[in-house]
Amino acid sequence: MKVTRVESIVLLGRYHLVRVFTDEGIDGVGEVSPMNAAVTHTMVERALAPLVVGEDPFDVEKIWHKMFHRPYKLGPTGAQLEGMAGIDIALWDVIGKASGQPVYKLLGGKFRPDSEVYASSMRRDMTPREEAERALSFKEQGYRAYKIHSATPWMYDSGEDQTIETVREMRRLVGDDFAILVDVNNAYLPHTAVKMARKLEAYDVWHFEEPIPAYDYAGLAALAEAVDIPIAAGEQEYHRWQFRDLIQIGRVDILQPDVIKCDGITEFKKIAALAQTHDKPITVHNTQPTIGTLAHLHLWVSTPSCIYPQEYNIEPHPLRDETPIWKEPLLVQRGRMQVPERPGLGVELDGAVLARLRG
Ligand SMILES: [Mg+2]
Structure with missing residues (x-):
């Protein structure tokens, strides 16, 4: 062929x-x-x-x-x-x-029968109360975890920030049996990140994502050493050598490769092998709820290190919601996704929709 x-x-x-x-x-x-x-x-x-x-x-x-x-x-x-x-x-x-064969069968088969996802809110314009109510609504839909995007990306302590107020309100509303994840997209300098992490620990935040400038691996290592809350990073890394350094120098707790950034399935498997060798769980970076999520889904069920719920974008997305590019949608039910059993990725594209959206 x-x-x-x-x-x-x-x-x-x-x-x-x-x-x-x-x-x-x-x-x-x-x-x-x-x-x-x-x-x-x-x-x-x-x-x-x-x-x-x-x-x-x-x-x-x-x-x-x-x-x-x-x-x-x-x-x-x-x-x-x-x-x-x-x-x-x-x-x-x-x-x-x-x-x-479905792709997952070529990647090692099913390590787990299906995959759990967490609701990933991409909004930064909500009040603490609004975000907390939204988190509660996803808990009621069967999700067990919700991530906020908070503080001001890449501003290194100088941006607007209501992270603690939001997490406090969320914990009050959702109760103790629900995981809260916090992603600040490189908002803090290391000394501030330590202070923030210690405050977040009081609300049992499950992971603290990209707290400091990406590529400051020494800073990440110092932070991971100083606090108990798991530090997550990896959406700025593209290949196995960067992940090697993130693991060995940055010493983060949770790795976040993204199959549509890090060279595809072939490289993801190598990053996953590195993760497994170092006992690092993977919770992917996953913002595209169509083909990217589908490719991830085959990896989630077949990769031992994909232990925890994986990211799922809950914001409206035109290719999933308004003009679906596939004939059968890929659905989240009670916070879980089933991998397609058809050959390949298992999706049939809608050619007419693709032609229309290309303009
Ligand atoms: Mg992120």
Whole structure:
């Protein structure tokens, strides 16, 4: 089997999918992290697709090696590896369809029967009371955990912040049998992060995510040593060597790779092996509730280190809610997701919707 074409598709000017076509009539779909679609689209079309056409889609290691090393002056983080992720996920979809097996069965099979997710709120404009009531509503829907995004990203102590007030209100409303996760997107300097973590411990916060500037691995290590609350990070890391350093130097407690950023399923499995070797649980970064979540779902059920509930974006998303890109939606029920049993990723795209959203 040979790859005949790689198609880069940007929907609604923002959401980036990749389709891989083969000479046997089998095609696959992958997703690229959004927000920089014009750049990642060019990356896939100009730099990466020419390296993939003509290859056997089963040769993922060889294709990964070519895509990682040949355009090395463009990376090796950011757009290059996000583009690689879209192609790699699509290749695994092809491999699954060609083998007649769901992708998870090719990744080691079911370590667990299904996957639990936590409700991830992306809002920063709610009052503590509003956020607490929203968390309670998700508890009533069967979720066991809820994450707030709080403080001001990348402002290093100088932004607006109602983190403690929000967590206090949430704990009061949801009770003790519900996990609260706090993500501040690199809002604090290390000494402030220590103080905040100690306050959050009083409310039994389950994890404290990206508390300080990304890549300050020494600072992360000092924080992890100083406080009891688990420190989570990894959405700024793109490949196994960065995760090695995050583990060994940063000494964080919970790792957060994202399959649509970190080079796809092929690299995720290597990061997962590193995580398992160091006894670090994975709770992925997962903001795209369509193909990205689907690819993650195959990894969640097959990866031993995906122990805790995984991230699920609860905000409205056009490709899931208004104009679904697939014929059968992937649903969360009582805070759990079932992995599709059909070959490949297990989704049938709606071609008419894709054509319309491309504009
Ligand atoms: Mg985050």
